[in-house]
Amino acid sequence: MIQIKNEKVIVNGKEVILFGGELHYFRVPSSEWRTRIRQVKEAGANMVSTYVPWIFHEYEEGSIDLTGETRPERDLETFLQLVKEEGMNCLVRPGPYVMAEIVDHGVPTWFIDKYPEAVAKTNEGNPHPTRVVSYSHPVFLEKVEIWYEKVCAVIKPFLVTNGGSVILFQLDNEVGMFHWVTNQPDYNESTLKEFTDHLKNKYTQQDFEHTFRVPYGEISTFAQSKIKKPDPIFAHALRNEFGLFLREHYRRFIEYLKKSAEKKGMDVPFVVNIHGFHTIDLTKRGTMYPIGISQLLETAKIDNVLMAGDYYIGNIEYDNYTDIVLANAFTKAIQWKEQPLFSAEFQGGSIHDKPRLQPATFDLTTRLCIADGMNGVNYYMFAAGENYENIGLFGKRHDWQAPLTADGKKSPHYYTIQHIGKMLQVFERSLIETKPEVDIHFGFYPDYYMTEFHDEHTKGMTDRIQRDRDAYLYNGIAKALRVNNIIYDAVNLLDDEELYPKKLPTLWMFATEWMDEDIQRKLVHYLENGGKLILFPTIPVKTMKNVPCTILKDYIGVSVKGHKQHSFVQIDDTENVITNQMEIYETESGAFAWTEDDKEVAAFEKQLGKGTLIMFGIGMDHNFNYQNDSIVQLAGRAGIQSRFKLDAELDLAIRTSPDHGSYLFIQNFDEYKKKTTLHYKEKPLFGGKELVVPLRTGLMLPIDVPLRDDLTITYGTGEIYNMKHEQDKLELSIKITQPEEEFVLTSMKWIPSENENVIVQKLAENQFKVLIRSHNETESILFNPVAVQASKL
Numbered sequence: 203m204i205q206i207k208n209e210k211v212i213v214n215g216k217e218v219i220l221f222g223g224e225l226h227y228f229r230v231p232s233s234e235w236r237t238r239i240r241q242v243k244e245a246g247a248n249m250v251s252t253y254v255p256w257i258f259h260e261y262e263e264g265s266i267d268l269t270g271e272t273r274p275e276r277d278l279e280t281f282l283q284l285v286k287e288e289g290m291n292c293l294v295r296p297g298p299y300v301m302a303e304i305v306d307h308g309v310p311t312w313f314i315d316k317y318p319e320a321v322a323k324t325n326e327g328n329p330h331p332t333r334v335v336s337y338s339h340p341v342f343l344e345k346v347e348i349w350y351e352k353v354c355a356v357i358k359p360f361l362v363t364n365g366g367s368v369i370l371f372q373l374d375n376e377v378g379m380f381h382w383v384t385n386q387p388d389y390n391e392s393t394l395k396e397f398t399d400h401l402k403n404k405y406t407q408q409d410f411e412h413t414f415r416v417p418y419g420e421i422s423t424f425a426q427s428k429i430k431k432p433d434p435i436f437a438h439a440l441r442n443e444f445g446l447f448l449r450e451h452y453r454r455f456i457e458y459l460k461k462s463a464e465k466k467g468m469d470v471p472f473v474v475n476i477h478g479f480h481t482i483d484l485t486k487r488g489t490m491y492p493i494g495i496s497q498l499l500e501t502a503k504i505d506n507v508l509m510a511g512d513y514y515i516g517n518i519e520y521d522n523y524t525d526i527v528l529a530n531a532f533t534k535a536i537q538w539k540e541q542p543l544f545s546a547e548f549q550g551g552s553i554h555d556k557p558r559l560q561p562a563t564f565d566l567t568t569r570l571c572i573a574d575g576m577n578g579v580n581y582y583m584f585a586a587g588e589n590y591e592n593i594g595l596f597g598k599r600h601d602w603q604a605p606l607t608a609d610g611k612k613s614p615h616y617y618t619i620q621h622i623g624k625m626l627q628v629f630e631r632s633l634i635e636t637k638p639e640v641d642i643h644f645g646f647y648p649d650y651y652m653t654e655f656h657d658e659h660t661k662g663m664t665d666r667i668q669r670d671r672d673a674y675l676y677n678g679i680a681k682a683l684r685v686n687n688i689i690y691d692a693v694n695l696l697d698d699e700e701l702y703p704k705k706l707p708t709l710w711m712f713a714t715e716w717m718d719e720d721i722q723r724k725l726v727h728y729l730e731n732g733g734k735l736i737l738f739p740t741i742p743v744k745t746m747k748n749v750p751c752t753i754l755k756d757y758i759g760v761s762v763k764g765h766k767q768h769s770f771v772q773i774d775d776t777e778n779v780i781t782n783q784m785e786i787y788e789t790e791s792g793a794f795a796w797t798e799d800d801k802e803v804a805a806f807e808k809q810l811g812k813g814t815l816i817m818f819g820i821g822m823d824h825n826f827n828y829q830n831d832s833i834v835q836l837a838g839r840a841g842i843q844s845r846f847k848l849d850a851e852l853d854l855a856i857r858t859s860p861d862h863g864s865y866l867f868i869q870n871f872d873e874y875k876k877k878t879t880l881h882y883k884e885k886p887l888f889g890g891k892e893l894v895v896p897l898r899t900g901l902m903l904p905i906d907v908p909l910r911d912d913l914t915i916t917y918g919t920g921e922i923y924n925m926k927h928e929q930d931k932l933e934l935s936i937k938i939t940q941p942e943e944e945f946v947l948t949s950m951k952w953i954p955s956e957n958e959n960v961i962v963q964k965l966a967e968n969q970f971k972v973l974i975r976s977h978n979e980t981e982s983i984l985f986n987p988v989a990v991q992a993s994k995l
Contacts, residue, residue, distance in 0.1 A: 204362050204369045206471055206508065209542045210577060210634055213291060213362060213369055217634050220542075220578035221623050222249030222293065223550065226302070227281040228258050229587025229600050232274035234610065235281055238585050239288045241606055245616060246623015249369075250285050251546065251580045254278060254296035255308045256349050258593055263312050266349070268356045275590055278353075282360040286367040292360070293473065293546065293580065295372035296353045298346050298459075299334075301379075303553055303595045306333055308375075317341050322381075322388035325430040332380040336390035337455040347462060354466035363469050371468050372546065373459045376477035376512065377452045378497035382654035387448060389430055396454075398425040400447045413439050413747065437659035438748035445496075445652040453500035460504065472507045474498060475546050476533065479514040479525075484557045486516030488525030489676045492532050496651040499696065502536045509537040510546035510578070513571070518563045520871040523570060523853070524681045528644075530574040531692035535646045542577035550581030550619075551603035553596065559603050561615040562898035566869055568622050569900040573855040573867035575638045581605065581619065621937065624923040625902060632907050633865060636857035639689065641842055644680065645701075645711040646692040647721060649746050663748060667714050673782060673823035674739050675712040682824055682833035683710075687844040687854045695721050703733040703813065708840055710736045717742035722753040729757075730811035736840055739821035740785050758815060761788035763802065770798040771820055773805065773832045780826065785819030794839070795820060807839065816840055845883050850876035852895060863907035863915075868893070869900040888917050894940055901939065909934075913985075916946035920974070932985035936974060943974040945983065952985040960984075 205212040211220055223242040230238055242250055259276055260266045270277025285292045300308035313335075314321055320339040322330035335342045360366030381387045398421065401410065407418040414436045416424050432440050460472055476498055478491030491511070502509050511533050515526055534543055549567060552559055568579060583602040594600060601608060605616035626633065650671055653664040683690060693706060701709065701724060709728065722742060729735055741762060745751045755762070763786040771779050773795045784797060784804045795805035795818070805818045818836060822829050837843065846854045853869040866887070870876055876895045880887040887905070895901060904915045909925070913932070920943040924935035932952055936943060947954060948969045956962045959976040960983060974981050 204470055206506075206538070206540050206542075208540065209575070209637070211369070211542060217631075218248060218291075219626050219630050219634050220249050220291070220544065220580065221247050221626055222251050222291070222580040223247050223584025223605070224251045224547070224580060224582040225585045226252055226583070226587055226600075227278065228255060228275050229589060230275070230585060232270070232277060232280070236284050236288070237610060238606065239284055239290060241610065241612070242584055243288060243290055245584075245605065245620040246625075246627055247290070247584075249291040249293060249580065251293035251582075252281070252295065253300040253302045253308070253375075254294060254353055255300050255302060255304055255593065256297050257304060257306060257308050257310045258591070259353070260310055260349060261591070263310070263316070266352045268352060273590070279356050282357070282366070282368065286360060290367060291362075291369045292367045293370040293372065294357055294368050295375065295473075296350070296357070297374060298349060299375045299377075301375050303600060304589075304593050305595055309335060313342075313345055317345075321390070322393075323390045324386050325389050327389075330380065330386060330388065331384055334380040334388075336388050336393055337377070338396060338451065338458075339390060339392045343458065346459070350459075350462050350466060354463060354468055358467040361468070361470055369470055370473050370508070371463060371470055372473040372475065373456050373463070373507075375475050376494070377455065377474070377501070378448065378654070379477040379494065381448075382493055382497065385655050387444065387655050391426070393451065394426040394429065396451060397429070397444065397447050398422050400450065401425055401443070413443075432657055432659060434659045437657060438663065441656065441660045442649075442652070442747045445654070449497065449500040452498060453504065456501045456507070457504055460507070473510050473544075473546055474501055474507055476509055476511045479512065481516070484516070485519075485522060486514060487522055488513075488515060488529045489672045491525070491529045492646070492648070492651040493654050495532055495536055496648040497654060499536060499648050502538065507538065508541045508544055509533060510544045512547040512582075513545045513567065514547070514549045514552070515567055516549075516552070516563070517557060517560055518566050518570075518871070520685075523566070523869075523871055524684045525676065526567065526570055527574060527684050527690075528676065528680055528692075530571060530576065531644060531690060532646045534575070535692040535694040536648070543571070543575050544578030545571065545576065546580050547582040548579045550584050550605060553602055555601070555603060559615070560898075561618040564615045565618045565622070565899050566871065568619070569867055569869055569902060570853070572902070573638065573857065573869075575857065577634060621921075621923055625921055628909070628922050628925050629865070629902075629904065629907065632859070632862040632909075633857070635862040636859040636865060638691070638855060638857050639845070640691045641688050641845065642683070642690045642708045642710055642837075643706050644690055644692045645695050645709055647695045647712075647717070649696070649718065650712070650714065652746075663716070667716070670714055670739075670821065671712060674821040677823045678821070678829075679710065679712070679738060679833050682830040683837065684853070685830060685851070686834050687846045688834075688837055688842060689855055695724060700724065701728040701733060703728065703731050706733065708734045708736070708842060711738070713737055713740055713742050715740055715742055716744045716746050716748065717751070717754070718745050719751050719753055722751065725754055726757045729813035729815060732812035734814045734816070734840055736816045736818060736836070738818040739783065740819060741817070757810065758808065758817070760806070760808070760817070762786065763788050766797060771804050772796050772798055773820070774835060776828070776832055776835070779822075779829065779832055781820050781822050783821040787817070787819060847881040847884075849878040850895075852876060852878065854880075856882070864905040865907070866903045866905060867900060868895055868903070870895040870897060873897050888919055888944065889946075891919060891944055893919060896939055912951040913947065913949045916948060916969070918945040919943050920945070930987050934983045934985075936981050936983065938974065938976055938979060938981055941975070943981075945972040945974075946970070947972060949985075951988055953988055955984045955986055957984075
């Protein structure tokens with residue numbers, strides 16, 4: 203039995219934090235399968251994930267081997283049996299698309315070669331450059347049915363609902379990704395026929411002709427021919443409408459796969475993967491990840507489907523770590539509210555050996571995501587291997603800088619991951635009950651990320667939106683807030699639900715000159731009902747179809763005099779702040795920012811309805827720390843400040859529960875150790891003790907956490923990575939990071955024991971302070987039962 207409830211996965215009645223690794227049985231000698239599964243488990247994992255590549259198992263049409271008749275590495279049945287025997291959960295991912303660095307991305311080459319009519323088409327009528335199929339083509343779906351029939355028959359006995367280990371079933375992989383990266387949607391005839399039906403069902407004759415300025419009688423020609431080379435008069439409206447249609451198109455494809463799998467006995471929750479991190483030279487960014495969210499926005503509404511992110515940040519550092527924070531916030535905003543934040547492909551390595559990923563990157567990315575509430579991590583890849591029978595897109599080798607090499611050796615970051623996995627085992631029971639505390643919310647507007655394709659007429663608009671969101675949101679305000687430990691989540695503005703000020707007292711909204719009518723009205727209602735809206739860096743005046751719409755502007759009641767590029771502004775008392783752009787307003791009332799040259803207003807505050815608008819008409823791509831400081835001042839104007847006070851620049855977040863305590867997460871993204879005392883809500887933490895945070899790592903520290911029913915940690919400065927209980931002995935293993943580790947423990951049953959490195963001080967009845975002074979990397983706190991300790995005394 204598996205349940206998804208209250209942001210938790212519950213397997214056979216036990217609430218679990220999924221901590222898994224991708225292990226491809228088809229790339230590892232079958233004789234090594236059990237060993238690899240055990241090595242994944244040894245890292246503290248409780249789940250094995252694997253793709254099931256259609257191309258490998260149906261090597262020629264009609265010949266499907268899933269039991270190893272033609273090659274031992276095709277024996278999916280035995281692999282799933284071994285996973286079950288080793289007590290691991292399993293995520294199966296049988297496509298039809300798997301990507302996985304496989305030729306034709308996992309769809310059999312024979313299918314693409316033999317059925318070219320089912321391949322996606324470019325706007326010029328050529329086969330799509332990635333050879334991706336047309337998702338809804340009947341010939342493709344017919345062959346998928348045959349594949350699902352065979353593969354589901356093997357998986358079914360191993361479902362957790364049948365006493366097995368398979369708890370999750372992924373549907374396809376990274377749907378829509380190929381169309382985005384090539385700027386080529388699918389113009390296959392079957393897709394365009396769907397689009398024609400979409401237009402006929404959505405628009406009346408009057409609405410169609412008003413929107414697209416084309417006679418209704420030409421709707422079929424419009425949808426199936428003119429879409430390939432739009433006229434300027436309707437290009438923006440058509441690009442927007444086709445993007446909205448494709449969201450529905452992807453949803454229908456996933457719904458088809460889900461219904462097909464359910465008919466074949468798959469009665470566990472389903473997973474859909476979101477793509478989007480991208481490479482810039484030797485670094486990676488997540489600024490385009492929400493494009494994948496936007497593409498799969500409608501898919502996220504399907505019942506019993508978990509949305510899961512692909513997180514590949516490269517070597518994480520100060521300048522890109524907030525991309526992951528935004529990825530977490532935006533994913534949570536659109537996913538099923540009962541599901542945990544989950545990454546089904548959490549960076550465990552990289553297909554290329556350049557850049558070399560450092561162990562610290564795996565440490566920091568994992569800690570950061572757990573701090574943000576992630577209760578499911580699956581490292582891709584976890585085990586390297588070999589591409590048999592020429593299925594590899596990059597040749598024979600599939601090393602992936604994985605924690606386990608192809609011959610089973612443990613890479614340095616295996617031990618980094620293992621430490622976190624062991625910690626999660628110790629604290630899982632209470633940690634899973636906690637949720638992140640947040641200070642503010644961003645409005646997530648998915649249509650600002652519906653920029654996966656453009657034509658010559660719409661390129662200017664999509665480029666502008668992408669440039670501004672990268673500069674003013676990702677590199678600007680969102681980064682400035684998080685690096686100053688103002689913690690945020692996000693809300694999906696396309697939800698049907700209104701924005702309630704009691705639930706969202708402060709909303710930060712990045713805007714462009716484009717915003718649809720219903721979203722503008724939603725923001726007006728939010729202000730009318732008492733919300734506090736921080737709008738930046740412009741007031742929208744057009745819809746996403748590029749036609750005038752001034753609902754919000756008219757409600758604000760302030761005229762825009764013009765715009766300035768690359769100039770300086772004074773914000774409150776801070777002068778000479780460099781900007782990329784400014785919007786100039788015809789008002790003096792409530793002004794708090796002015797251009798330096800002629801003192802024109804660039805930001806103002808105004809009471810509207812029962813609420814407050816803070817209009818920050820300043821766009822800054824933050825290249826200077828003082829720009830971050832100006833955003834902290836802006837937050838203060840909105841009544842927001844960090845809950846934390848500290849002496850060094852560190853990333854802080856806290857997960858908390860009224861009944862299960864709190865966990866403080868501290869991340870140091872810099873190349874030098876830092877020292878700090880910490881205050882939370884004006885109160886000192888850890889008895890006011892100064893903490894040392896080593897370079898390029900973090901700490902997960904418990905506060906008032908019930909470690910067991912008979913042992914509570916009031917606080918601890920070190921990380922507990924193992925807890926062993928044997929008869930009348932209890933032992934906690936500690937990773938040493940402080941010159942003097944300090945734990946305050948409360949128990950009516952257990953008394954900590956001293957040794958040469960461990961000092962015990964009794965603070966009160968049943969409460970003890972334990973100090974550890976050691977030059978070792980690890981130490982242990984040993985406990986004796988109260989009765990035994992008393993008899994010794």
